[in-house]
Amino acid sequence: MIAIDAVSKEFETKGGRRHLAIDDIGLAVADGEFVSILGPSGCGKSTLLYIVGGFVPPSRGSVTVGGKPVTGPGPDRGPVFQEFALFPWKTVLGNVMYGLQQQGVGRTQARERARALLAMVHLEGYESFYPKELSGGMKQRVAIARTLAYRPSILLMDEPFGALDAHTRTRLQNDLTEIWERDRKTVLFVTHSVEEAVFLSDRVVVMTRSPGRIKEIVTIDLPRPRDRVTLLLERRYQDHVVAIERMMDAQE
Amino acid sequence: MTRLPGIPGLAPLVAFAGLLAGWEVAARGIGIDGLPPASRALAEVPGILADPESLINIGASLYRMALGFALGVAVAVPVGLMMGRSRHVAAFFNPLLMVIYPVPKAALMPIIMLWLGVGDASKTLVIFLGVSLPVVYHSYQGGRAVEEKMLWSAAAMGMGAPARLLRIVLPAALPEILVGCRTGLVLALITMVTSEMIARQSGVGNILFNSLDMAQYDTVYAMIVIIGVLGLALDAAFERLRAALVGWAEPSQALMVGTT
Ligand SMILES: Nc1ncnc2c1ncn2[C@@H]1O[C@H](COP(=O)(O)OP(=O)(O)OP(=O)(O)O)[C@@H](O)[C@H]1O
Ligand SMILES: [Mg+2]
Numbered sequence: 460m461i462a463i464d465a466v467s468k469e470f471e472t473k474g475g476r477r478h479l480a481i482d483d484i485g486l487a488v489a490d491g492e493f494v495s496i497l498g499p500s501g502c503g504k505s506t507l508l509y510i511v512g513g514f515v516p517p518s519r520g521s522v523t524v525g526g527k528p529v530t531g532p533g534p535d536r537g538p539v540f541q542e543f544a545l546f547p548w549k550t551v552l553g554n555v556m557y558g559l560q561q562q563g564v565g566r567t568q569a570r571e572r573a574r575a576l577l578a579m580v581h582l583e584g585y586e587s588f589y590p591k592e593l594s595g596g597m598k599q600r601v602a603i604a605r606t607l608a609y610r611p612s613i614l615l616m617d618e619p620f621g622a623l624d625a626h627t628r629t630r631l632q633n634d635l636t637e638i639w640e641r642d643r644k645t646v647l648f649v650t651h652s653v654e655e656a657v658f659l660s661d662r663v664v665v666m667t668r669s670p671g672r673i674k675e676i677v678t679i680d681l682p683r684p685r686d687r688v689t690l691l692l693e694r695r696y697q698d699h700v701v702a703i704e705r706m707m708d709a710q711e
Numbered sequence: 712m713t714r715l716p717g718i719p720g721l722a723p724l725v726a727f728a729g730l731l732a733g734w735e736v737a738a739r740g741i742g743i744d745g746l747p748p749a750s751r752a753l754a755e756v757p758g759i760l761a762d763p764e765s766l767i768n769i770g771a772s773l774y775r776m777a778l779g780f781a782l783g784v785a786v787a788v789p790v791g792l793m794m795g796r797s798r799h800v801a802a803f804f805n806p807l808l809m810v811i812y813p814v815p816k817a818a819l820m821p822i823i824m825l826w827l828g829v830g831d832a833s834k835t836l837v838i839f840l841g842v843s844l845p846v847v848y849h850s851y852q853g854g855r856a857v858e859e860k861m862l863w864s865a866a867a868m869g870m871g872a873p874a875r876l877l878r879i880v881l882p883a884a885l886p887e888i889l890v891g892c893r894t895g896l897v898l899a900l901i902t903m904v905t906s907e908m909i910a911r912q913s914g915v916g917n918i919l920f921n922s923l924d925m926a927q928y929d930t931v932y933a934m935i936v937i938i939g940v941l942g943l944a945l946d947a948a949f950e951r952l953r954a955a956l957v958g959w960a961e962p963s964q965a966l967m968v969g970t971t
Binding site: 531532544590606 | 861868885957958960
């Protein structure tokens with residue numbers, strides 16, 4: 460379980476002023492729960508994810524994962540960054556194998572698992588490409604495979620489908636729900652797309668404009684496994700999307 | 712770089728031919744001892760390269776240059792990378808480098824000779840200093856520019872901070888480090904020659920300036936040609952190494968040689 464308790468983050472800006480990025484966030488995410496975070500640009504979604512990842516310390520408050528306070532990054536929490544952050548000197552295969560080898564998994568075994576993951580994100584045949592030879596969407600898929608490879612129990616995904624075309628995006632959303640319904644990882648998922656959030660999540664957290672606070676948490680009571688086409692026709696799905704869109708509009 | 716169509720490497724050849732032709736014409740037109748025509752200087756080159764003594768001198772120069780370069784890179788890369796990753800390390804080294812930077816390294820030669828004599832040690836140290844600065848500077852820039860999320864990704868995989876410096880920062884900064892090394896290589900050649908000009912004992916610089924004293928201008932120019940070709944060959948070899956090492960990176964910027 461992830462317990463975010465009264466977390467605030469203040470940044471020191473260049474001019475010596477303080478900038479409150481997120482303010483008093485409290486959120487508990489159960490094991491195996493899929494929670495999406497929606498909010499206007501700059502409201503602190505990434506910052507919140509970094510704090511849970513242990514990459515950035517909170518200014519106030521605390522985060523515990525499985526009862527243990529977060530003091531730094533760890534392989535139990537796998538990030539997928541908005542910026543991909545692939546290792547450019549490694550091939551696609553090397554990138555996906557990296558975390559596994561870091562954990563002491565043997566070469567052959569790591570390669571096998573990496574290949575399977577690359578197939579899952581539809582990148583077979585690109586194993587020996589370097590990141591600079593990939594499109595934005597392909598990079599993003601490598602980044603997702605790289606993180607899934609070392610089997611973190613928690614996924615921290617920061618707009619992982621942001622750079623994808625609509626078609627790939629839909630396909631990967633389907634893949635992600637499939638993976639999730641199989642493995643039941645705990646997922647914190649930042650997105651700008653209301654439909655995506657409703658389709659994927661158990662709960663959707665809507666944040667306010669900067670400084671980011673939690674405005675509302677919506678429970679998505681749609682049955683699983685979810686099928687996108689069926690959902691589109693479902694009244695409850697449409698209601699959720701409309702209600703959350705209204706909340707977002709009220710921010711502006 | 713644009714290439715003339717068809718034959719690769721044709722453009723530089725044309726440039727060199729033009730340079731030699733210009734030299735030849737100018738020398739014949741002016742007609743002073745201090746500027747012999749290209750044909751006479753070039754005619755000296757085979758003789759120099761066939762003479763065992765000059766070969767020993769060239770070998771000694773190259774040895775000192777290689778040693779100074781290797782030591783410079785070995786020290787400068789870790790220092791630069793650590794400066795790039797830690798504000799405290801940068802705050803410590805920056806003023807130091809600012810003081811050393813504008814000093815022409817060869818001008819330190821007489822002082823260093825007081826400590827270490829006129830032998831290999833002094834010259835190697837001067838070459839080391841010449842190489843270090845550009846390599847430190849570029850390693851620093853490269854280390855600083857490493858994307859934080861890349862380090863975070865590695866940290867999330869369970870990699871500790873020292874391993875990240877070696878396995879993430881170093882490869883990520885490698886393209887920039889090699890730009891510094893390339894500048895460093897050219898500076899090593901320059902400092903090599905100047906150090907031998909000041910401490911005359913052996914080396915290509917020694918041959919060059921002794922010939923100058925004895926008014927053997929053909930030899931002087933032949934040596935300049937040899938040094939120039941040496942520099943070109945070293946740079947070309949290094950460029951191939953660089954391309955092999957960082958083919959994965961975006962194309963790098965052109966070489967800019969600073970002052971000594
Ligand atoms: N390192 C930093 N130093 C200073 N301010 C920062 C830093 N990182 C983030 N901020 C500020 O914190 C706020 C939240 O940033 P954050 O990146 O978390 O927003 P976000 O919700 O992820 O935005 P987006 O949807 O555009 O990705 C912004 O106002 C930003 O200016
Ligand atoms: Mg963000």
